[in-house]
Amino acid sequence: DQQVKQNSPSLSVQEGRISILNCDYTNSMFDYFLWYKKYPAEGPTFLISISSIKDKNEDGRFTVFLNKSAKHLSLHIVPSQPGDSAVYFCAASVRNFNKFYFGSGTKLNVKP
Amino acid sequence: DAGITQSPRHKVTETGTPVTLRCHQTENHRYMYWYRQDPGHGLRLIHYSYGVKDTDKGEVSDGYSVSRSKTEDFLLTLESATSSQTSVYFCAISEKPGQGSYEQYFGPGTRLTVT
Numbered sequence: 001d002q003q004v005k006q007n008s009p010s011l012s013v014q015e016g017r018i019s020i021l022n023c024d025y026t027n028s029m030f031d032y033f034l035w036y037k038k039y040p041a042e043g044p045t046f047l048i049s050i051s052s053i054k055d056k057n058e059d060g061r062f063t064v065f066l067n068k069s070a071k072h073l074s075l076h077i078v079p080s081q082p083g084d085s086a087v088y089f090c091a092a093s094v095r096n097f098n099k100f101y102f103g104s105g106t107k108l109n110v111k112p
Numbered sequence: 113d114a115g116i117t118q119s120p121r122h123k124v125t126e127t128g129t130p131v132t133l134r135c136h137q138t139e140n141h142r143y144m145y146w147y148r149q150d151p152g153h154g155l156r157l158i159h160y161s162y163g164v165k166d167t168d169k170g171e172v173s174d175g176y177s178v179s180r181s182k183t184e185d186f187l188l189t190l191e192s193a194t195s196s197q198t199s200v201y202f203c204a205i206s207e208k209p210g211q212g213s214y215e216q217y218f219g220p221g222t223r224l225t226v227t
Contacts, residue, residue, distance in 0.1 A: 006154070032214060043116075043202055043218030044155070089154055095214055098143050098162065098207060099170070104154035 003027045004092050006103035013110050019077040021106050023090035026071065030092040030101075035064060035075045038087045038105070047088075048075070051095075080110045115139055116219040118203050124225045131190040133222050135203030137183075143206045144186040145170075145216065146178060148199040155202065161186055193226045200224075 005024045013019045021035075031052040036044035050057040050064045050073070057064050063076045077084055087105045115138035125131050135144060145160040147170075157170030159178040167178050175197060177189045190197055203219040 034215060036216075036218075041221075043204075043220050046215040046217065049215060091155075091216075093214070098214065099157065099160065100145075100216060101157070101171075102147075102155040104152055 002101075002104070003030075004090060004101045004103040006088075006090060006106050008106050009104070010107045010109070013080045013108065015082055015110055015112050016079045019075075019080045019084065019108055019110065021075040021077075021088050021090075021108065023073045023075075023103050024071060025073075025092050025101075027092070027094075027101075028071070029094045032093045032095040033064070033066060033073050034091045034093075034100070035062075036089045036091065036102075037084075038089065044089060077108075080108075082110050082112050084108060085110045116203060116205055116217060118201075118219040118222050120222060121220065122223045124227060125193050126227055127194060128192050131193050131224065131226075133188045133201055133203075133224070135186045135188070135219060137186075137205050139205060139217070140183060141205035141207055141217075142183075144180065145204040145206070146176070146186065146188045147202045147204065148172065148197075149202060149221075150199050158188065158201075190224075193224075195226050198224060198226045 034049040035047040038044040066073045089105045090103045091100045093100045119134045146158040147155040156172045161167045161180040201222045204216040206216045
């Protein structure tokens with residue numbers, strides 16, 4: 001029973017436009033959320049995180065939004081670049097336990 | 113990049129044989145994790161460690177055991193490999209003592225094929 005879900009296996013976006021990746025969770029105890037990016041044949045790399053006390057966190061072209069009432073978070077990439085083409089995983093944890101639960105990933109393709 | 117290495121990087125083994133994967137870190141992170149990545153499932157936690165000799169089960173721990181005798185090394189053992197354990201295995205570390213960082217840093221992965 002997956003506690004973190006990414007319902008879109010893939011997303012295709014034109015270069016320069018906005019990419020929006022979505023993630024839903026079921027466990028209301030989660031209080032820390034992260035996004036990771038993964039290129040083929042490499043390990044995932046940390047991208048951005050957000051604590052449950054915030055509803056938005058920005059880092060350059062990347063913004064994560066958290067809607068606790070809907071148990072939903074999203075990652076916005078503006079503007080999208082071809083180098084952003086990768087698989088994106090969202091993850092959630094109950095911070096004190098330091099265990100992380102991952103979604104199944106969304107493959108983003110940014111077309112030049 | 114965090115100093116995490118995994119060995120071997122690729123392995124092919126036969127059903128029923130024991131297999132040990134090694135994760136080594138040079139970051140003095142307290143927590144270490146083993147995940148497997150499979151299509152449609154993303155990353156699933158197998159076992160994790162919160163200190164030397166302190167380990168706990170994750171979501172998919174059946175058929176796997178772990179050991180951590182030193183801060184820097186975390187071993188994953190498949191006692192008797194099965195074809196269902198064919199996967200890509202990732203080690204991760206988190207929480208540098210004193211800094212309260214909760215992001216995980218991943219190793220490059222080990223591709224294991226059980227025939």
